Amino acid sequence: MVTGGLEGAGVFGEVTTRQAGDDDAVCGVRPRWVALPETVEEIAAVLRACAERDLAVVPAGGGTKLHWAPPPERCDVLLDLCCMNEVLEHAAGDLVVRAQAGVTIAALSAALAGEGQELALDVPFGEDATVGGTLAAPLPGPRAFRYGTARDLLIGITVVLPDGTVARSGGKVVKNVAGYDLGKLFTGSYGTLGVIAEATFRLHPMPPERRWVVAELGGARVPAVAAALAASQAEPSAVEVDRPDPAGPLTLAALVEGTAAQTRGETLRELIGPAEVSGEPPSWWGQVFGDDVLVEVRFPASGTAAVLDAAAGCGLSLRGSPVAGRVLLEPGRELDEDELAATVSGLREKVEAAGGRVSVLAAPCQGVDRWGHVSGLPLMRRVKERFDPGRRMSPGRFVGGI
Structure with missing residues (x-):
């Protein structure tokens, strides 16, 4: 079904579609259409239509982290997965759950709690954050130290590739992509390889x-x-540690x-x-109290003191895990682009000297080096070329403009 008097009505078959408005813009880039698939097959139909017409697609869940990546080079279709909101299977005896990508973490937690179980991820923005977004743009929570990250708890995934092919990995495999662990590839891919449609997780008793x-x-x-x-x-x-004032306790x-x-x-x-x-x-x-500007630092245990000192020296608040080697930093005041770029550069120099890495998860300006040197970038480019040679999936939103 197509609504809203779309130019080119019927492009996406029976998939519910509407014209995009200003509120649908992704980091300032407004799509032409918003598609709202309800099944894996409808996602595939949208991506096939986009492949035939060379339309760029940005997948979206609850929208809580859409601003975390750079703007897409182009965006014709915003693929809104809000209607993919069913918990498909909960095998309580096996401590396994399978859910569609649009299920919110809050809804999933409520469903599991009835059986005395939980997905041991402490997800910020949990009321709106979705299963798909938690995988595509993951942020480890406090208990990642004991239970692992979303990537560790994921045991099966269903994805739709840019040409509309449905692929599955782990769990009840029907079709796989030879040589690739799809769960590991798609976790943290920011929607640049395809669309996460369903996920299967390992659970823990509450x-x-x-x-x-x-x-x-x-x-x-x-x-x-x-x-x-x-x-x-x-x-x-x-x-966990918390230091809201860089000069405070x-x-x-x-x-x-x-x-x-x-x-x-x-x-x-x-x-x-x-x-x-x-x-x-x-x-x-x-x-996460404010994420207009949000910086993630990962570091070995030997670098803990250096990271604490570097954050204080750069005037950044700090919250995170010294045992998992991961903290989030935020500026205590609004910084212009030059100030932010200089702050990130100074921080990165100190952190890298201690064996750590600095990534800018969110920033309103584009003149900031978000990732620094990434040694695996050539391999990442080859993976992008393998999965999305037409650069239609969230183009330009990941490391190195992938």
Whole structure:
């Protein structure tokens, strides 16, 4: 069905389609149409039609992270997956769930909680973030330290390739793409290789108890305390730090889950020093409060002190995991393009000297080097050429203009 008096009505067959408006723009690039498929087959029909007419496509879920990548070089069709919103299968006995890409993380969590299970991802913007977006533009949450990332918990995926071919990997494989692990390729691909249509995840039982151990620490103590917590037999599921003021105090919080959580929390408190053990998380736990400008830093344990110092020296707030080697940074004030570029450059120099990497997830200006040097870029270009030789899928939105 085509609505809204489209020029070229019927281009996408029976798929619900409407004319795009200003609110549908992707980083300022307005598409011509918005297509709203309801099945894998309808996604395939849209992509086949786009391939025949050389139309560029940008997939979208809840739209929470559409601004995280650079603007697309072109965008003819915004592929809105909001109608792909069904939990298709929950095999509670096997701790496995299969869901369509448009299911929100909040809806999925509610469905799983009824069986006492969870997808152990702490996803920001969970009310609106979708399964597909969580894979396409992943952001590890606090408990990635214990359970892994979305990529680690993904055990099967159904994707639609730019020519409309449906491919499956893992789980109940029907058709695969020889030589490629589609789950790993499509996770973090920002919609540049095809469309994630369905995903199958490994689940965990919901823990009967949770305790957070929260303390204020001097930055100099963080590396040693983090190392002790990571090695502790109390087995914390997460250790996070928060420093909203680059010149201010730093708060550390460690989470223990499951049996004897209170006792294990007390054990962690002995490692940390003066701390509070609580059944509720601190207000900042797992949150992203502002993402107009958002910088991600990944680093080895040996680089923890250098990263903390670099963030403070660049005037950036910090939140993330010293045990998983991942923090998010935000500027405390609005920066113009030149200031932001200089800040990122200075930060990158210090972080890379400590063995880490800096990526700019979100920025309103284009004169910022978002990724720095990426050694795997030639391989990534070959993968893009293999999957999307016509450069129709989110062109220009990923590393090196992929």
